[in-house]
Amino acid sequence: MSAIKHSHRSCSPTCAFGAFLALSMTMVNAAVAQESGVSSIEEIVVTASKRGETSAQDLAMSISAIRGETLEAMGAVEFTDFSRSVAGLDVLDVGPGQKRYLVRGLNLPGESTVGLYYDNITMTGTGAEAGDFGRNQADLDLFDVERVEVLRGPQGTQYGANSVSGVVRIITNKPDPGAFLGKVAASGAAKADGDADYSVKGMVNIPLSDNVAVRGVGYYSEIGGFIDNVQLGKDPSCYGVDPATTNPEIVLLPGPGCLDGTSNVRDINTHTRAGGRVSLQWTPSEQTRVLFQGYYQDIDSDGRNATHPLGAVNFIGTPPVVALRSDNGFFTTPATGERQSAALSHEPYEEEFWIAAFELEHDFEWASATIAASHMERDSITRLDSSKPARLHRSFQVVGLGPWSEAGVGPGTGPFRGAIISPFDRVSLMQDLESEVTNFEARLASQHDGRFNFLAGLFYQDNVRALDSEGRIADPSTGRDAAQTDIVAAFSPASLANFTAASADWQTDPFTITARQSENTTETLAAYGEVYFDLTENLEIMGGLRWFETDRSQDSAIITPFANQILIQFGSPAGMVGPEPNTPSTESDTLFKSQITYRPTDDHQIYFQVAEGYRAGGVNATIVSTIPPSYESDQTLNLELGAKTSWLDGRLFTNLSVYQVDWDNVQFEASYTQQFNALVNCTERSDGVRAKGFELEIQAQATENLDFGFNYTSIDAEWQVDSPDCLTAAGLADTFEPPGQLNGDSLIGVPDYSGSAYLHYNFDSAPLGAESGFVRFDLMYQGKVKVNDDDLDENLSNPSYVLANANAVLDYGKFSVGVFIRNIADEEAHLSLFQGLQSDNRVTPSNPRTIGANFTYNFGDYD
Template identity: 25%
Template structure:
């Protein structure tokens, strides 16, 4: 049910949108999208910076997907969950509105470290310490005023280091324009099935100065996020509603033709009253023998999550980046200095969570706190990261022995400071006060540090204008340390003072890549690549009463990726084909496992290494333009990712499919545009998104069941509108058929012994107004 406050927020958002629409002028994004459609059929027209230099896509000897800013706006793809389906082999696992795990080419076993790196322009923004929760605390940037997004598949360790062993997500923001004034505004309102309304306002302005030698560009947004999950225990409707806001400002100075300075700062905040899990039938009392209807929505189909205290959450991420770029004659020298910070705070009601199958924490602690109590966990993850990179890049006309030569040399430094705090409170349900006696529940604080020095080099030798060979290497020296401070309580037990509470780890790692590229025609490319990547190891917690075989450090895992691909356009750019096949060996796989300390019996989750895995498959992107104004495109992947030996600590066995990786996934788009007269046109499109059967994460906890097959599902999206010169208006529908596709699931942990699941957002209908000057 929509509240008066929700209604007022929506009216305010739509009023701001209409006012902005009336005073701004713009060229509609569909026109730019049409240009992007034309460019997408010609790999010579698409320029990327994946190799830390500007290259035509047809010169890049690896699998890469590019989504232009115009296409993001046209399809209303404002976050990772929206645009991931446009990239073959790109999957994700949602962990509530604040957290998302990225998965490329199937590399996922549920560890705490990221396997997909994130970069914003020249700023690395994925965290490498195992204590930083880098796997789910991902920079999920609003995509407004984005030039493009590049997704590199396969390990990128040579250029980007740790966390990029599965691939890389790179945001490329629009630079300040020194040639002209620009401004834009975009506003939308939407309503979610069984939920409330929401609205968004976004704006940008670009101002040149200093006679064309400088410019400043600023953008910002505010989003009132619609909710659709109720909490009857608290009498709250649409309790997962929230808001997001953020901005970016960038200054570009070009005092001479051979020197430029770019300074960028950005921050994005979001806050939600609750997470978006819903109660399903589940299999709480019989997880090893679940009923046939375990995935059905409980409560008669109403989207509900009952909790005594709610699960509020908020986070922010911010960064500042200074890039100095010199042309020093024989090469260009770039210095990139950046600082990033992420903070994530959330509270989780664990009252109905399972201490054992069919037995909740509320039941377990009733003898201590009585019957009218609940358990509320509170956690804070905070990371600060400093980066410095120097990079020397050859000029485009460099040659040796009459052959073209592109080369790079670079040095990199990174430092992370991590604070990880986790506490639990017993709450009196009547007074909502914390119960201090007879025992606190307990908690812990885990500060940590990460430091890396690395150097890299790569080169491409052009034997002819049709054939080249490239290779690269990176050496990294990594040191880490951590400390656990336990506070006494029923969960954490009585702390044991150790002689040396600080644990440390040190490692050296070398990664390399090699590729060949053959272009038989100007629009056809054949390539093959071998590359390695890794995810750093680190220190583990010191656990009181740990088993004798417990390791206080865990090792890095690593991958070797083999791939071959073809890109081509045929019939005068009427048909484009981009296909890649890959095979990946994954060794010493990092996993989350658990140990029970003695004599308290407390279970601790720690990081370990659990054997080997393999991923192989095919990815494709196809586009067909039968007549001008109509385009049909298809992107998809077949991914066979599985363990290749038993991993007892993980609860997995040889042959088990890796979590949240569908064997088959596919997205089919049909788009059109048609003239309506002078300076006016209509545009529209439809998308079908198919996600195949996936498996949930593993678990080694006795009596619990993990690795559960989730049903496949399809969703349909529509968008269409009209453009009148500089103005446009459009309508869109996401999840047209209101599919209840599952992104995550557990057999228990719901109120009154139900299960919990994450579903894709219900049917959402919206209107968008845009303008650009």
């Protein structure tokens, strides 16, 4: 496989992006000046305001909308395929089903900062650990989607919790009783480096009567992997003490002599996605619509989309440990090639979920009423290489702080032999994450012709999320669960006896060395309302409030015998086995929103908005008494000035929004001796984080056949306080290690600037006998991104990158054929980076250059 990094370019990313925009603007200006009789841009109708259908361009808010036809033209099949083409929208992606969505750069652990909706269904993340529920957001296939709506800025009054920076709504096509319709689509593609992709998808719309129809969608896709593991699958002689180190306490498996860049475990990130949805719609009258929906999806991934091209230097232990270690408390993880992984254990991911939903709409003429209810169950099982903590605990064992130290083992008493957590220095963390969410919302939106209108609603949610986490000893060669006989043979007799005495689970499940179960229950009740008043024909004011009450509790138990060594070190009583205290929390508050909108003409509007959003508080796992039992909600206050304009008889849209967001009482993650994390609030000052920026969007219908658009986003999201001061204000400075954020530091994972552009050309007379066709080019640019706040490690950044895609389709009426190229330059971009206690500086890379073809056949009553 190729591990060549494309670093020699004749034009920098900024140069390439600027050249593309300059060329495109030249083409548009020339076309606009010469063409006459060109149709206006087809506006997209959205329902984001919850007040009925409105053109996205006419809605006085920062919103982007993408119609389903555009998603198909882009070749978008999942969230990441369109997210970088939307101003202010980003995603931290560690694999299918494992994403955190971001708007305007607000990114911290905890609940999501972005609300996600499929139709009227509220989606929530399952999290990757207790409390960090913003991770692992749902990611459905985009086949047969009507449109995507992205609302930027806090939407707290209408959408409630977890909309502190924005909302993403994915709207599916609904059943149509007026026609029998069907579609079959198939595609296949080859990568420059890795396995092939293929997919088969279908849709059928069946009228059952004049006012009843059913629509079914099904899909299956297999996405070939392109990442190779250079640690697993080696000859057994490779696995031993690293001969390059002078410290026998440090073990690198395999040794440097075996890290030659080759691998017997290839394309580890291959994954499949299968699912579908069924919807039935009944319209008993022109005023009433009833909709039933069912969703199902299954994801099965062989491994993570993660590489280790940066390596890592790790600090382990606390000052007492460092003083006793010959390496001063540091160990290293070697860097690999760009499309290579150094994970020491197998990391599959499985996910299954289903949704049942009901929706009722009725038009009273003076107002429209909507009732929406849904129930979702989502279950995911993931594996994460957790060998880094195993090496950490080996450090504690070496200095004699653990309860299982053997005679003759310790500083100055001879070489270290036994490994308490894993005799192979390899641990796989298995996490079974289950989520059950029930939602109910009822709202009434007036539709008077007069100067006054209103929106009022009630919302209820019951969210139960369960976590079953187990650390298991991994086999050094396969990375899978080690055999019992191998584990027993590797442990020394004294260590094995102490381990058996410390944990009853060891006797029945020798693979499990630590386990934790938790069930987190959140119940939310809210009422909201907004009023709108036209002061004049051109000037509107609005105001809104949302009251909410959230009850949260957590039941959990832990079996962590090796953690006793930490308690002994700090003089706390042992006894880390058993249930944790349950400290329920209740919180209520009121949010507000106000806005003034001025429309000097039908084509121009300016608005100024003040709006709040919030993330719910919660309950920590009180593994040790110094961890706070709960944390409060945090809030954002958004000041935004926006302008939305239409020119040249609707052939040119230019939209601009400038904003400042203050994040108050911000939740952030701190660690207890780098082993147990908890969420705490920064109460040091009211604006712990501040984000400032702007979003510019331009779209033009240059000719009858050519349309063009680009957007540019600038974000400056920074800490306004030193995180150690946050811990001091909370009374936790002596027990928690600060995460390293300092006043003026940027939030991690947030680019200072990004942008995208596209050109789309439709053929009136297509080649090869086709009735019509099109070609489309998409370009995405992202600036450098800070990805690490660890002040004990190197301060890492993802470099800037440009990704380019092309798609061409010929339409023959009932069927069409197309070809596409994704990542034309085969750019090895670092899309995101994640690191922490469990993992070292892991990069999510862009897919290699992918060239493919697709085929679509339409049947039924198409024109």
